Amino acid sequence: MIGYILRRLVSAVLVVIATSMIVFLLFTLGPSDPAQRLCSADRCTEERRALIHQSLGLDKPVVEQYLTWAKGVFVGRDVSYGPGFSVDCPAPCLGISYINKEPVFPTLMERFPATISIALGGFMYLIVGVIIGVLAARRRGTSTDRGLVASTLIISAIPYYLVALLAYLYLVLKWGIFSETSYVPLTEDPIGWAGALALPWLVLTVYFCVTYARFSRGSMIESLSEDYVRTARAMGVSESKVVAKHALRAAVVPVITIFGIDFATLLAGTVFTEAIFGINGIGRTALASITQGDLPIISATVLIGSVFIVIANLLVDIIYSFLDPRVRLS
Amino acid sequence: MTTVDRTMPEPVVAPSSAQQEPFLVVEDLTVQFPTHDGLVQAVTDLSYAVELGETLGIVGESGSGKSVSSMAVLGLHDAKRSRLEGSIRVAGQEIIGASKSTLRRLRGNDVAMIFQDPLTALHPFFTVGNQIVEAYRLHNQVSKKAAWNRAIEMLDLVGIPEPQRRVNDYLHQFSGGMRQRAMIAMALVNNPKLLIADEPTTALDVTVQAQILDLVQTMQKEFGSAVIIITHDLGVIAELADDVLVMYAGRAVEHGPTKEVLTHPEMPYTWGLLGSVADVVSDTSKPLIPIPGTPPSLLNPPSGCPFHPRCTYQDHVEGSRCVSELPLLRPGPRGESHLKRCHIKDPETLYQEELKEEIMG
Ligand SMILES: Nc1ncnc2c1ncn2[C@@H]1O[C@H](COP(=O)(O)OP(=O)(O)O)[C@@H](O)[C@H]1O
Ligand SMILES: [Mg+2]
Numbered sequence: 001m002i003g004y005i006l007r008r009l010v011s012a013v014l015v016v017i018a019t020s021m022i023v024f025l026l027f028t029l030g031p032s033d034p035a036q037r038l039c040s041a042d043r044c045t046e047e048r049r050a051l052i053h054q055s056l057g058l059d060k061p062v063v064e065q066y067l068t069w070a071k072g073v074f075v076g077r078d079v080s081y082g083p084g085f086s087v088d089c090p091a092p093c094l095g096i097s098y099i100n101k102e103p104v105f106p107t108l109m110e111r112f113p114a115t116i117s118i119a120l121g122g123f124m125y126l127i128v129g130v131i132i133g134v135l136a137a138r139r140r141g142t143s144t145d146r147g148l149v150a151s152t153l154i155i156s157a158i159p160y161y162l163v164a165l166l167a168y169l170y171l172v173l174k175w176g177i178f179s180e181t182s183y184v185p186l187t188e189d190p191i192g193w194a195g196a197l198a199l200p201w202l203v204l205t206v207y208f209c210v211t212y213a214r215f216s217r218g219s220m221i222e223s224l225s226e227d228y229v230r231t232a233r234a235m236g237v238s239e240s241k242v243v244a245k246h247a248l249r250a251a252v253v254p255v256i257t258i259f260g261i262d263f264a265t266l267l268a269g270t271v272f273t274e275a276i277f278g279i280n281g282i283g284r285t286a287l288a289s290i291t292q293g294d295l296p297i298i299s300a301t302v303l304i305g306s307v308f309i310v311i312a313n314l315l316v317d318i319i320y321s322f323l324d325p326r327v328r329l330s
Numbered sequence: 331m332t333t334v335d336r337t338m339p340e341p342v343v344a345p346s347s348a349q350q351e352p353f354l355v356v357e358d359l360t361v362q363f364p365t366h367d368g369l370v371q372a373v374t375d376l377s378y379a380v381e382l383g384e385t386l387g388i389v390g391e392s393g394s395g396k397s398v399s400s401m402a403v404l405g406l407h408d409a410k411r412s413r414l415e416g417s418i419r420v421a422g423q424e425i426i427g428a429s430k431s432t433l434r435r436l437r438g439n440d441v442a443m444i445f446q447d448p449l450t451a452l453h454p455f456f457t458v459g460n461q462i463v464e465a466y467r468l469h470n471q472v473s474k475k476a477a478w479n480r481a482i483e484m485l486d487l488v489g490i491p492e493p494q495r496r497v498n499d500y501l502h503q504f505s506g507g508m509r510q511r512a513m514i515a516m517a518l519v520n521n522p523k524l525l526i527a528d529e530p531t532t533a534l535d536v537t538v539q540a541q542i543l544d545l546v547q548t549m550q551k552e553f554g555s556a557v558i559i560i561t562h563d564l565g566v567i568a569e570l571a572d573d574v575l576v577m578y579a580g581r582a583v584e585h586g587p588t589k590e591v592l593t594h595p596e597m598p599y600t601w602g603l604l605g606s607v608a609d610v611v612s613d614t615s616k617p618l619i620p621i622p623g624t625p626p627s628l629l630n631p632p633s634g635c636p637f638h639p640r641c642t643y644q645d646h647v648e649g650s651r652c653v654s655e656l657p658l659l660r661p662g663p664r665g666e667s668h669l670k671r672c673h674i675k676d677p678e679t680l681y682q683e684e685l686k687e688e689i690m691g
Contacts, residue, residue, distance in 0.1 A: 227450040234404050234445075235438035235465040235516070239430070249455050325500040326454060 001321065001328050008317050012310045019306040020073075024066050027299045034058065037098040037293060038081045048082065055080045069095070079103075094303065095296035097289075104300045108282055114183040115281035117197055118273050121204035122266040126259055129209035130252060133216025137251075138243060140221055148217070152210035160207055160269055164276045167203045181277040200273045208269065216255050223250040253323050260316030263309050351419070352379040353556045354403065354524055358416035361398050361407065361580075368629045372398040373580045375416075380573075382523060385550065385557040387571030387588065389564060389603065393625050395580035396560045397446075400526045402426075403558075404441055405433040420524065439469040442522035444546075446529040448509035452501045458485070458512045459497035466519045484515035488545055507538035511545065518549055525550070526558045531566070543570060564607050568592055576600050579626050579636035582659055586668035596662045596670040596677040598643045605689040616690065635673065646680060647673040 035053040036044075056079075057065055071077065072093035079096045080086040087096050089103040096103050136148045155163075171177045178199040184192035223229065224247045232246045233239075271283030278284075282301055289297035321328040361373040373395040380386045388396050401407060403418055405425050418425040420441055423432065445451035453461055462481035463474065472480070478497065485493035488511040501509060510530060517525060527546055531539040547570060550557050559570055567574050567588060574591050576584040576599065584597040595601055602621035623640035626632050632639050638652040651657075651673050659671045663678050674680065681689075 227445060227447065228453040230406065231443075231445060231451045232453070233406060233437065234443045236434045236436070236468045237464070238434060246453060249453075324455060325457075326502050329500065329503065 004321055004328070005318060008314055012314045015310050016307055019310075020070070020303055021066065023299045023302050023306075024069060025062070027295055028058075028062055028065060030295065032293055032295065034098065034295065035081075037295075038101075052082045052085075055082050055085075094300035097297055098294050099289075099292055104296045108285065108297070108300060108304065111280055111282045111285050113185060114279050115270055115274065115283060117183070117186065117193065118200055118204070118270050118279065118281060119266060121197075121201040121273075122208070122263075122269075124201060125205040125208040126212055126255075128205055129212025130216045130255060132209065132213035133218075133255075134220050134243065134248060134251070136213065136217045137220035137224060140217075145217075148210075148213060152214045155207060155210045161272045161276065163207050164200075164203050164272060167199065168276055171199060181279060183279045183281070197279075200277050200279065204269055204273060208266070212255060212259070215258055216251060219251040219254050220247060223247045226250065249323070253320065256316055256319055256323070260313045263312040264305075267305050267308065351422070352381045353421055354380045354558075355419045356399070356403070356416070357418075359399060359402060359418060360413075360415040361395070361402055362413040363411060364413070365629075370628050371580055371631055372628055373402070374631075376577075376580075376582055377416075378573075378575050378582070378585065380524070380556040380558060382556050383550075383554045384573070385559060385571045387567035387574045388558060388560045388577060389562060389567050389574060390577035391562055391621075391625050393628070394577040395628075396577055397528055398580075399577075400443070400528060400558060400560060403524075403526060404437050404443060435469075438465055438517075438522070439520045440522060441524045441526065442517040442520065444510075444513050444517045444525065444527040444530045447533055448513040449501065449506075449533075452509065452513060452516070454501055457498050457500055458504065459499075462497075462512075462516045462519055465516050469520045480519065481515075484519050485512065488512070488515045488518075489541070490515070506534055507542065510534060510538075510542050514542070514545060514549070518553075521553050522555060523553075524556045524558070526560070528560045529562070530559070531563075532561075546570070564592070564603055576603065579631055580628055581636060581671065582669070583637065583671045584669065585659065590664065590668050594664055594668070594678060595681060596664070596668070596674075597637075597672045598641045598674070599637045600670075601681065601685060601689055602640075619689070635671070643674060643680070646675070 033049075033053070034056060035049050035058065038052050038056075039049045053059060057068060060068075068077070072079075072089060072091070072095075074091055076091035076093045077089055078086050079089050079093075081101075087101055087103065089096055092105055094104045094108075097107065132148065136145045139145045168181075172180060179195075181199055182196050184196045186193040224243070226247070228250075229242060229247050232242050237246065267283075270281065271287065273279070274281040274284040275287050282304065286298055286301040289295075289301075356379070357377050359373055359376040360371075363370040363372060376395070376399055378386060388400070390396055398407075402414060403420070403425065405428060407414060414426050416426065420436060423436070425433070425436075428436075452458070456464075459478060459481045462484060463477040466472070466477045466480050467474075470477070482493045482497050485497055490496050490508055490511055496504070496508075501512070504512060510533075514530070525546070530546065531542050534542060543566060546557065546559070549555075557570075559566065561567060571588045573586065574584075574588045575582055576591070576597065578599050584591060584595065584600045591600065592604070595604060599621075602619075605619040606621055607618065608615065621640060622642070626636060626639065634651070634653045634655050635641070635657050638644060641652060644650075644652045655673070657671045657673045659669050662668055662670050663676065670677070
């Protein structure tokens with residue numbers, strides 16, 4: 001068991017390192033010259049630009065640049081963009097913003113609680129989806145079941161941002177059922193926090209739960225036909241316990257695995273959610289950076305996102321090994 | 331969903347005045363499954379009875395309705411997906427159409443089942459002990475501690491070494507034979523009066539097979555329960571069963587005391603079964619002759635005698651009765667207890683004079 005987790009941990013670290021390399025490479029080989037960005041438009045001479053280029057180390061080999069960058073992640077560094085212009089970027093240093101010349105990481109961390117709060121909706125859609133899936137599996141073939149399957153097909157044919165936009169338009173602007181969304185820190189006002197996020201959570205849950213309802217339905221139908229479920233019935237276990245204990249235990253395993261794989265979808269959903277509902281999280285910051293060409297913010301977001309995906313997968317692997325003793329004990 | 335039964339719970343065991351009949355009585359049982367392809371006639375007009383302390387062997391090729399008929403005894407067929415007719419009585423209690431709570435009290439308690447493949451029939455995610463404890467506590471109001479002790483005792487009883495330790499193991503940590511022992515331990519944990527063993531040894535090698543069958547026999551002697559053993563192996567029948575029921579295409583085709591049926595078989599399908607296995611009566615080696623052809627589809631059972639497409643003895647029956655007329659299950663020339671479903675007039679003479687040599691080697 002410990003060995004299994006250690007192996008997973010090592011591979012997770014390797015994945016993060018590989019991702020950082022790819023992100024770095026895209027960043028350095030990218031079309032725009034960072035020196036151009038940092039060179040204030042009004043006073044920018046070709047000479048000055050070259051100087052900034054040199055101070056940033058952009059004339060050095062890519063490998064060396066990467067190592068400097070990687071070292072900064074662990075111990076911090078000074079990012080200098082020309083003589084007399086230097087920013088102290090403490091560890092973990094993911095570069096400085098081209099726009100406000102501040103270290104990227106603390107900026108993103110400020111936005112972090114909002115993003116995590118929205119992502120909590122992900123667990124709601126997982127739970128709601130599994131519950132609906134189980135109920136549909138028990139009623140398979142009935143009109144309730146067919147209605148569910150049909151609605152999942154319809155909903156998954158509509159893009160998420162459209163659903164979110166329409167929800168915002170109608171539920172907030174037109175009918176005023178929900179107030180304008182914003183982010184209220186949990187520590188300041190828990191009720192305000194939940195109230196402000198109620199609509200994003202609702203939209204995320206409704207939209208994504210149908211996918212999980214469909215997965216869970218299939219998985220549950222399969223496990224309900226397993227021999228060990230028949231054995232449980234043959235021993236006199238009540239039908240509700242057969243479903244909730246014997247069948248569900250086996251059915252959630254593939255669903256959770258898919259949730260781990262699909263974690264990136266939740267992050268993408270969070271980005272759209274932040275943008276549409278005007279919540280200042282990492283996703284909205286990243287979107288804004290794209291229009292401003294603020295590459296360090298974009299690449300740091302990608303890197304942080306990938307770290308989250310890797311952590312999510314690691315957690316899923318660990319949960320999986322707890323659910324399935326065959327993994328844990330082999 | 332069926333409606334909830336709000337009447338008083340019926341007693342599972344009927345008063346002893348009604349206890350004249352055998353512990354298990356199956357009468358004209360018909361089980362059908364409506365499917366997209368049509369109606370699967372899995373079991374048709376099946377009747378048999380088993381007394382406490384007795385063993386009935388049910389034999390037949392795969393797909394002959396052995397499992398479906400025995401699962402009906404536990405009421406395990408989903409009412410929405412199957413049609414059941416006839417009567418199944420366990421200690422006088424009717425099973426067909428019984429309420430959920432009646433079935434629940436009966437299952438695993440009065441009647442328990444050992445399934446064919448313990449690797450799939452036990453839960454992979456719960457420990458073996460956990461599953462036995464659950465089975466025990468469903469029918470006995472005891473503490474968890476007492477139930478765990480009972481589970482250890484049962485594992486010990488079925489011959490699992492170090493039961494104290496193995497009780498916490500998962501199924502995949504057991505060998506094939508041990509899994510089947512664990513399955514038996516679970517089935518026997520509530521001292522059932524009727525034990526149905528559905529091909530309990532099919533997946534096991536010969537030595538383990540013998541051990542498991544021994545175990546079933548010992549348990550039966552100890553508890554005096556009725557046992558149904560389902561198999562496609564006549565050797566198992568010869569060793570364990572008092573009575574044997576031969577099934578073909580969902581019907582009984584021969585039924586009687588084991589020794590009688592195995593030494594004086596009266597139905598060509600039974601002859602075929604005897605010819606296709608090693609000698610079950612005297613252990614000598616002989617050539618094995620497989621039955622030609624394959625079992626019929628139960629979506630479209632053959633006309634007349636279901637065995638006729640594979641039967642090589644139709645010239646012993648006048649006309650084409652085998653094709654046109656279903657033979658009734660009736661006593662043959664050797665007495666009331668030996669039933670067969672066949673048009674051949676004098677199967678005994680045919681078998682003893684012409685076939686025995688060839689079949690029994
Ligand atoms: N739930 C079901 N739906 C449709 N057909 C079934 C079902 N269960 C069993 N059958 C069919 O019934 C026939 C008898 O099956 P079974 O009793 O399992 O045979 P066996 O004698 O090998 O135990 C088979 O043809 C099988 O395909
Ligand atoms: Mg079977």
